[in-house]
Amino acid sequence: SDILGNAVTGSGKTAAFMLPILERLLHRPKQTRRTRVLILTPTRELAAQCFSMGKDLAKYSDIEICFIVGGLAMKPQEVDLRNRPDIVIATSGRLIDHLRNSQSIHLEDIEILVLDEADRLLEESFTDEIFEIIRMCPRGRQTMLFSATLTSEVNQLAKLSLNNPKRISVDDVYDLSTGLQQEFVRIRDKNESDQLREAIILSLCLNSFHSRTIVFLKSKVIAHRLMILFGLADLSAAELHGNLTQTQRLNSLDSFKLGRVNFLLCTDLASRGLDISGVETVISSHLPNQIRTYVHRVGRTARAGKSGRSVTLVGEKERKTLKTMLKKSKDSVRSRKISPSNIEKCREMIKNFKDDVQDILYQEMAEKRVRIAEMEANKLQNVIQFQDEILNRPPKTWFQNEKQRKESKQKGIELSSPAEFASKLKSSKKRKSDKESKKDPFRGLSRKKRRRKMIMMDEQKERAVQEKMKSETVKASPSKLTSEQHQRKVARQAKRTVNPQKIATSTSKTSKKRHPARKFASSDEKTDRFAAQIADFGFREEKKSTRKFQKKTKKRFKRRR
Template sequence: MAKKKSSNNDFIMTIEDDDQFSDNMEEDIEEQQEQPSKKSKKKQQQQPERDFDHQFTFAIDGGGTIGIAKPWDFTAARDMLKQRAVEHADIDDIISNKRKQVKKEKKMAKALEQAQADDDEQPDAVLDDEDDDVAADGFGGGAKDTVRKEEENEEEEDSDDDTESEDDGQDDMVRGGQESDDDVEETEEERQRKEAYFAPEAENETQEHQTFTTMNVSRPILKGLSNMGFIKPTDIQSRTIPIALLGKDICGGAATGSGKTAAFVIPILERLLYRPRQTASTRVLILCPTRELAAQVHSVASKLGTFTDITFCLCVGGLSVKKQEADLKLKPDVVVATPGRLIDHLRNSMGFGLDSCEILVMDEADRMLEDGFADELGEVIKACPSSRQTMLFSATMTDNVDQLIRMSLRNPVRLFIDKTNQAASRLVQEFVRVRANREGDRSSILLALCRKVFKHNTIIFFQSKAAAHQMKILFGLVGLNAGELHGNLTQEQRLASLEQFRDGQIDYLLATDLAARGLDIKGIDTVINYNMPTQFAQYLHRVGRTARAGRNGRSVTLVGEQDRKMLKMAIKSAEKSQVKNRLLRPETVQKYRAKIDSLSTQIKEVLQEEKEERALRMAEMELKKSENMLEHSQEIYSRPARTWFQTETEKKAAQQEKKPEQFKKKKDASNPNEVHGRYDGLSRKKRRRLQAMDEDEDMEKDARKQVLAAKRHKKSTKPRKIKA
């Protein structure tokens, strides 16, 4: 029988009676363990000591400290962009070429003047052919030096502008704003109506939550919050999330930049985690007034729901209808949309409806409740079940019962964290006076501020699209890196401008009120109002693009004589923030006024070149459209016509209501029954065409009259018949 191996065996052996072991076996093992090899000692000395890190802590609140660099992006929107059939020249290319041309002409003129001056100083100087390469005072040789000097002079001028005092005059403290004494107080009847309509205040009181973990939020959502960099809930989030999880209707308001988007997205995601998964259906609808805001909300919601199986869909204008229809057929859980495109899909997309919608959210609800959106909003509400949960949010949210009744709210909860008409507490508001006889200096004042004081991360608001575009050209010609955002741009250009400004590729964003609501761009230091808005709520939304989430910010508003009322309201509403008056030296304004006047010709040339480029692009698009009609005529004509819930007249009236007050067509109060002429409001081409048609019609009538008159005359000259 083979002898058993007592060592290096994988199996546990049985000790038999005849096996003998030494009694000091344990001592031998201890001695072996106490004699490590020299090599192992050296290795232990070389390796760092792996002990428990006493600085390590568990993040029990589910929040991160840094978060992702870009809290939102337009990836989903870019995937739905329409394919451009015709490539077109960019306005930046046109401006760049024009600027190079202006610089070249200026340098050539300077070189000519220098050459003429040198010739006048040395009229008899004769140069040999052999000395051509060393002649520094000749035309060809001195041109480079002149150009170099010109560039140095320009750099010195710019540096002089930059090194001047940023304040350009002392900032005078106007006064700390106090609450308005003459504000219109609500009547007792209105107070009673609100008490009967809204839920009692006692039911709204909830526990104050310092972390997201105490709100019964699931782990996948906590992970998404940590990934986004959310650490501690804001006041609006702390109060909204528990009530929203109970399924109650909410009417919420908080200052700009307080985290209202996450306040309604988090409870939506939490409720959808427990949805029935047997059949797919659209259970949540989020409405936004602008395309960019809808794309931002969609991006934030998608990132918060990264670690869940919840699906999202973006439905806004300017993007491919076919791609949106394909996504809607898959019945996404959440649809983020603008009202117009949503109604288009409800009426014309097969298989999409809101019959199973459980939650309706309206971001910037006060804008959606205005008259311009009333008809569209009514159409959307008709398509939603009456048993839904409705949540309304805005920085300037109204508690007007008459407006809220249209939303069919059921005993809604009022959650107003801050005063309705109040700017952020860390916002410094500055005002620049524009005198009545100096309205033309607005552009020079703006250019002086941007060249000398506010050089980065600045958004500038204009009242009209034309003003924003013209200022974009001016900024480009003077070398300021700016982008524009307004309704005349394509959706691709609008998204590109926002992303470039967010990423710091451009220093200035020239925008209309399209960018005034909801957009959250980190790092905006300054907001400049080229014109004071006509509504105070709009002013609050504009200046709310800065000083967000507890950061500091500054707003500068150019105030004319007609803006005194709005200025008074702004000063009175600023309780905690400083209000200052910024002064500019008259010589500085005149200097930039002269610079703008010298570029007026170039601005007109750029506008003309852009107009020609647009006409060429439109002609190419019409040609491409005609080719498609010929090639795919059978498929195109077989499609059902897209329908709308309004007639053309009603649609135009609704579009007119959406416009700001200063752009609405108003009837003359002195003559309300005035009837407009046949040619009023027409373009020159249409008016002339209509006049020519009327003249032709008059000539035909005259010709018919002449024929009838001739017939009557001929008939009257005939002899009468003799009766028998």
Template sequence: MELSSGSSSSSSSSLLNLPAEVGQNQPGRDSDFFAGVVSSRVTKRHAWELGPARNAARPLGPGQTTVEHKVGQVLHQRKAKRARLVRDAKMGGEDEGERDHHGVDAKGKDVTRSVVDGGNERRSHEDKVLEEGDEVVDVSDEGGLESHENPVEEEHHGLTFSDLMLSKPLLKAVAGLGWTTATPVQQATIPAILSGRDLCGSAVTGSGKTAAFILPILERLLQGRAFRTSQLHTSTKVVVLSPTRELAVQCQAVVVALARHTSIRCAMAVGGLGSRSQETDLRTRPEIVVATPGRLIDHLRNTKDFAVDEVEILVMDEADRLLELGFKEEVEELLRYFSSTRQTLLFSATMTPQVEWLVKLSLEKPLKVAVNPLFDVASTLTQEFVKVKGASLENNKDAVLLSLCSRSFRSKTIVFFGQKHVAHRFMLLFGLAELKAAELHGNMTQGQRLEALEQFRDEERDFLLCTDLAARGLDIVGVRTVINFDMPRTLTDYIHRVGRTARAGAAGRAISLIEEQDRKLLKQIHKRARSKLAARIIPSDSIRTWRQRIDAMTPEVQQILSVERQEKELRAAQVQLNRADHLVHHAEEIYSRPKRTWFRTASNPPEASRTRARNRDSKRGRSRR
């Protein structure tokens, strides 16, 4: 493949456009890093290990309990009340048909329990309803719904990793992950990165992008070690910038997996994890640092013996997301710390005007690699839509979701919400309905987020209830269904959400609940769909049953939310008390420390900085993290 030299402008930069189909997760090859990691022949072995990062996160504070604990207490109270009703019924104290507000009749029977997966009485009946009741009809012109449950695998030929001239330790790590053939984006970028060129890559989700830049970076580091006269002096040579903490944790896990047969060290600098332990790691000058922009600036300003003046490779991953989240000024500030002779690699799912600005600012005569970055979904993805309009459905959207999750999609399902508090409310409803779920959004601590990912990944939880925090980059093997409770605002965000399923040639399903304001986006999806769209109709009796049950659980939800508010107030008081106590007993040590400095943007005065993350989340009018 011949690559011509280009100038710094986008018009004259060499552009490598790859066919549309190569951007998809192709059958027979591990195009997605984590899709190639987990194998059924290896018991619970995952290359992306989140345990170390989760252990480094701050634990629960005094008086703080988990959501599962609170839900468990309410369920225990419900069972105790049911037992009392049974006892009273036997004594003739209740009428036989009377129910309490929890949906329990006088005989102690939970009349709505059979709706969920835990009810054995109607389990076989619900399986039949799944085939006959959930009517799936084609809404395209041709009629008939194409099935992708068993997609035909096509044979694809390409370069192997041995053909890319990688060192033996890297080939050994790749072989251990079960990879054989490099994906198109890997074939295009690995030789270019090894040559030292700046690169701008536009790759769709699941194209193997992370390994596409980690492998050549590791190769460059190994080659540099071979020519180094002294092995005692080390310095940070590579910095990878990620827009979110979860993506940074995942990227570090990729580095660790691919560098397992080398002595290359990788450290992480992200918010939400212990700053002191990160300082200790950074002082040892690891070759690779994976970071989020804000925490990296903090360490550059305040961590002694840590610098990036010898960095040779800078990677900006998910650059469009970096800028969308408001990190423009932080990125500008960081670029001042790096040498102008560095190699810069920029990856972005979309090439927005802001990304083009960043390309001109930070890259020199870049090679551009495009793998059909815009508006593509996997050909094995089935897209279905549930119209939520009319008197019977507009106020029963929550009942529609619980009906779907209890009857049709019972495991490996991600549900996206538009607001954090809505995701948390459904976490409580799912728990009270005894559906195993985990939540992931910006109101959680970093430790809680990583634990939720681990639980869902390890199939300890059947549902992941999240905001757009999980829409980009997070790779979880075997996700069968994505449900959009709230539709995103843009087609690009929709593509990223549904890209969590139908990866590596596997079948997947996306279910979206459509309201009147979503019609414009639905037309865009229909126009660019690679397969037929379908409408799913939920049986009205199931919706009515869940409506009754949700109404019965509402007092329990309010009870838990009240306990959480009390815990929050208690934690705030405890923090103030601990701070005052610390000042009294360690005042001399505290005031003798060097004063920390903070980077503040023009639009971010000191008082506003404490709430910056929250304000950034609500940037679009609705909080989507």
């Protein structure tokens, strides 16, 4: 039967589904090689952790486990999948890439499908990818969903992928471990900035917490900047965020696990499922908008019955979320105070390091450009060397086009953070209204105002036509005339209301008498001039007829009265 599992962070959910799977695979038929189990995770780090745990548990058995994630070479993974391992631990994007573009790889023999951190799989573009993988799996499989924050949002996924599931919840949705000590540092400064928060974190790490500390930061840029500051302040630290390559991520995670480094500076990438033993403190630079992200962050410490501490910086704008969080939390919460002298010292330290930080960032940018240039050069060499092989390869495909990808991402934002989605919706509506107002100039006007505007627009068009006709006549005039003579001539032509034939003869006579250089003018210029004069004359005649008609109608109206 299908299962929906929910338990506190650090309670051993990975072992809860890995052990029964391994026990079931020990009794499998060994005549034919088949991939029977698929485990999907939202992040590469979580997939790597599941893989290492599975390897340790299946050490003394003949069960084969495969590791398929992005950021690593495709060819070795392709070979592993063709060998039909018993268990495949993967991220959704890379798995779909293999299923669509690699030969003889399928999910027809899957018996067990596990979705770890199920609520995170609903965020961003994960939902459509998960449904695509579920569509490729056979119907008679067993499906299991596990997470620490298994909320009502997962019901959407459960309806489509599970058949009459059994819900097993050890604790409430937002329960924290009993050994966790929660502390909040309130920032009362109204002009709070990232530098102030950096100074507070630096003072905490220099004075209070010296080892086995994870620091969660708002963005990748801030995490990298703080990494440089920690290095300048002689604090051994490693960074973990999306701007790093897969090998760099794994190296930094291993260095923190093995104790080579005392501090791990990371984004919410490391907040899900990572089991790092001996973490004493978790520091958050900002209070997250959602309670579940906070639960996952502080869940990196106080795991498996051990004690731990979480310190969160709270600004004036984050007070509402803090109040809602305190209402839901059952445990006691403390407020931590930091001496302003320590913060000032750290602020001065950061100011002194400003030039050094800029130099380091500049050097890193230069190194990055060189590295990119080398990569491009290697690519060109490979293209030249293996041109025939590359051209013969079939083009890569994906189950969505670009428009569908954007739509799925928007759906993910709607499910994961409703506030962010609402703000985006408002901005899009404003843009649409602005565009519509630009397209329709009469929008929102009454009938009278519309008529007035139409008359005004007609008058403007008439003026524009008249100016165009004048400019054409000016262009048609000879080049050797002086400015005064030219102005007189234009005035005369404007006063004339004679037949077009007379206008043509008069202009030709004047040109012959006054300007002997006119003889050398081309026939095209003459025809253009003539056409312009006729059009001008016709326009005047039309205007006259309309005025006469208006006068007649007024007289008739008066007589009737």
